[in-house]
Amino acid sequence: MTGPVLITGGSGFIGSNLADSLLSEGREVLVLDNLSRPGVGQNLDWLQANHGPRVHALRADLRDEAALREATRDASAVIHLAAQTAVTTSLADPLDDFEVNARGTINLLEAVRATGRRVPVLFASTNKVYGCLEALPMAEAADRHLPADERLRANGIAEDQPLDFRTPYGCSKGVADQYVLDYARSYGLPAAVLRMSCIYGPRQFGTEDQGWVAHFLIRALQGEPISVYGDGKQVRDVLHVADAVAAYRTVLANIDALSGRAFNLGGGPRNAVSLLSVLREIERIVDRRLPVTHGDWRQGDQHWFVADTARLTQATGWQARIGWREGLADLASWLRAHRVRISEPMSEPAPVPKRVRA
Template identity: 50%
Template sequence: MEGKTLVTGGAGFVGCNLVKNLLEDGRDVVVLDALLRPGSERNAAWLQTLNAGSRLTFMKADVRDFAAVKSCMAGAEEVYHLAGQVAVTSSLDDPRTDFDINALGTFNVLEAARRMKTPPKVVFTSTNKVYGGLEHVAVEQTGSRYRFVDRPLGVSEAEPLDFHSPYGCSKGAADQYVRDYARIYDLPTVVFRMSCIYGPRQFGNEDQGWVAHFIISALSGRPIHIYGDGMQVRDVLFVEDLVRAFRLATEKIEVSRGQVFNIGGGPENTISVWREFGEMLSTLRGAPVEADFSDWRPGDQPCYVSDIRKAEQVLGWRPQVDRDTGIRRLWDWAERYLAQNGLPTDQTQVEPGRIALSA
């Protein structure tokens, strides 16, 4: 397959998995990444091992730099806009930077695309945080988990938007800009409001990427801290399934353009973040994995499950990797990674500027 694709945030966890998939499909890929997030340097270095030669180009640049975005996008047929500030806590500490990266950065991507003679398809990764705390949705405790009382299939795209926190506001503003550029400028855009994504190349922390964070902590004997009672429920989606949804959206742009999709594991792939996941980790490790607890964080949802029926109906997509299989695959990857590299550090260096990522 020929054609150029731009992936912003392509050295992130989701981004590098997407880049690998695109290269395997024969596409030329430009990665734009500022390498601000811990772990991105390691993923950028890993991309060099894929032996893609001149088909993979890396630009160490920031989505806040419109000129850089425009330059990287030149000639692109597809744009996957994954770059972003991803932590609620960071947005509370520095809301201006959060806004500049998430809202202004997305605006730069949209404007660069709009100004092209043939605008590219644009896929944007939004978040379920645009629905806020869902305080109006009834939740009950059953056994080791919480569940929705009257939403057995999860939260749909019809749920009212209710931005909470600077992060929710910046991503929500970007989400709506991407939608509106499809309406006003006929730009072929697609929005994915993501739930919990996990898989190889994820170096998580307490604020984002908790599945990988817990697994790496369990393998390395590092302490695990739980906010709340550990019965909070999330639907989890293996990264390969997310990448497949992205690719289907661009392949079927005639039906996906201007659309918003809630994307996650759905009701069949849910887990309580510690009462159930902790037991799984102890089984995988063959020894108890301990955690300590503290009060709930403001705005933390007792339950969030994505209603994924729209993605199934429009894109013909459903998760193929079930929860237990995916968690086992991530555990095995993390175990190999730690054996070969030790605990993750952030000392891998990638030279600034435009470089070809080749072995």
């Protein structure tokens, strides 16, 4: 490949880890980010300090079509991670959520199409495209909800699960998911979708609304109370960011064979954890009981979601390698070592400048 890899949301948690992986091999990366999320400016500073002039930064928003045309002009590939990421925010402002996630993705796809080149596009989708899964008969164990179907417990939810968009966030990400796949079909764009479960790891600035694993750890390390919405028995398959980066890179490397396909990306049944089980493990890490309060269930929450990642494994050989306890200890070590101060988000994105070199 020639030209930089464009990573939208490249200063974010997954984006900065992915950028670091590419930059460490001598690639050039164009980071497009509006820097509106708390902490991401620190990630960009870290990338620039470690990789110097091979990091190209463009502070811009997905709604700025001119900026996207500038960003894609020389790109050798696009990894589209930028998004409005919280269900709660989407419920408060569904129009903004749509403009960023749905319209912003079409803006990006059109910018890529306008290059006249076959530029690969990978899109970060979500397990929320499968809805709340309330039709699944469920059982309840001591610390977790489980599907009654033993096959689902063993394998997880596969990509043939019907799509069922719920909440504005689920709708906007689901629309974007389908547009990316259709641009592969309609325009021959080499594009694929990764429907992610809960990704966690270093450089994550988790909040109550998004990034719950890191949020729990940050609160615990700071000695602050933790709020759990629902009974805490909801289950997710968590995936360390190093494994997520490996998945993106292997799909990109095989994009000609994988174009037009969607893949689940999560930790799978071996890394299926309830919120209560994660809280117990954090108590072991910090060596004290955690003050935990419970609130009502939040709209759109899934009682249980575990990804079946067999399609991705069969297509590429990828599999999750870092167990959740090992990964949680790794994140705790990073948080302790860095003592990262999360700055307040900026009130609004700044005007789009020319491309800035480190």
